[in-house]
Amino acid sequence: MHPIDPIRIVLVGTQHPGNIGSAARAMKTMGLSRLVLVAPKRFPDPEAVTLSAGAEDILQQAQVVATLDEALTGCHFALGTTARDRNVALPEFSPSQAATDLVARSVQGDVALLFGRERTGLENDELQRCHGRVFIPCNPDYASLNLAAAVQVLSYEIRLKRLASGALQPKPVEGDEQAPASMDQMERLFSHLGEFMDEVDFHKGRSPEKVTQRLRRLFLRAGMDEREIKIVRGLLADTQRLLRQLK
């Protein structure tokens, strides 16, 4: 058995099983093995097997989940691929930077790279779950990079970075540092923060979206560890307790 790769390739809402097969093939050519499928339209499917052309092991081990939350459980870093013109307020990574970050951070635990639906990509709330966006610098007049081609380019960049870092074998986690917060711990922090803001009526009837988005981005960017989450949530909880006593 191979050790489980800490880099997850997450395909969200893929419509055509053939694309899943081609993506698996692209991954395998670059030495990636961990595929997670969020609500694929048809899977398993013989077309996926045909197009995987020998990367069937990746399809067999693929994890199929219903929600992005499940796909990201246990990850502490995630990047989402988008088209260039997509207007989202997220830090932008080139494929090379994305690969550098994914490889470096995968030493500390699981990381994820997300690919959206064939026609429509990732939805905004899906992108908001990510620490950043990646786009492949396509021809602006013809950005028709298909799913497997995008997986190919990014897997290739990841392979280059792994070869360069000598980290083809992911190294074990070092002991003394604090564990980075997982994505689900981050989500619980954000829910808590949302609840807190409602409780102090921070939005005062305005749409909470923008502010929530900005706070998400701030805390995701910071790369929090577990102890920091504990402090911030502790502060929120203590304040809530006090407010409730006083009310």
Added chain:
Amino acid sequence: MHPIDPIRIVLVGTQHPGNIGSAARAMKTMGLSRLVLVAPKRFPDPEAVTLSAGAEDILQQAQVVATLDEALTGCHFALGTTARDRNVALPEFSPSQAATDLVARSVQGDVALLFGRERTGLENDELQRCHGRVFIPCNPDYASLNLAAAVQVLSYEIRLKRLASGALQPKPVEGDEQAPASMDQMERLFSHLGEFMDEVDFHKGRSPEKVTQRLRRLFLRAGMDEREIKIVRGLLADTQRLLRQLK
């Protein structure tokens, strides 16, 4: 009309017209347009059109020739892609080096990048026509990179080098950039946070130092902008106001 690209993508002896279509698509996504086909088995062919997915213009302008000699006429530099284990006495280029050379030399005249047959690649005498060989650093246990995937990776590298050399003008990325917070704004945030923690009795008699230090580190690491400071301080102030009303 576009000017003719000095970089030729030369497919030698391609068996499946679908691969020609997919290769054209891969080229076009990366802004390449000049395709030369040496003795393709079936071309033109509806399957090529189908798989080109909108890159039909590249197929229509493709030059079909009988021999590699014709394909290379007028070129002053050529590289041939090979599998890793291919034993040929030619200088080796990584995809990135290959792209750097092709882009640099294309300023002086036409250059070519050759891709061989699906199963067998380029023949030795074909490779001998080249100035060097390129191989994509695939997974040695599964080097099943298909033709279009190889074209995709190399076209992507060529695009990166063209973008970097300013041969294309990449468009500036939109941001909703804010001024980064100044050091004194950060300090005011930390004082405010300290005051807030006292007000909700967060420390409960313990020394506030450690927690304060950790929160400082967290927010400094995040590299906050002015708007984010405003949001966090706004949240603190609103909560304080509410607490004071209730007390």
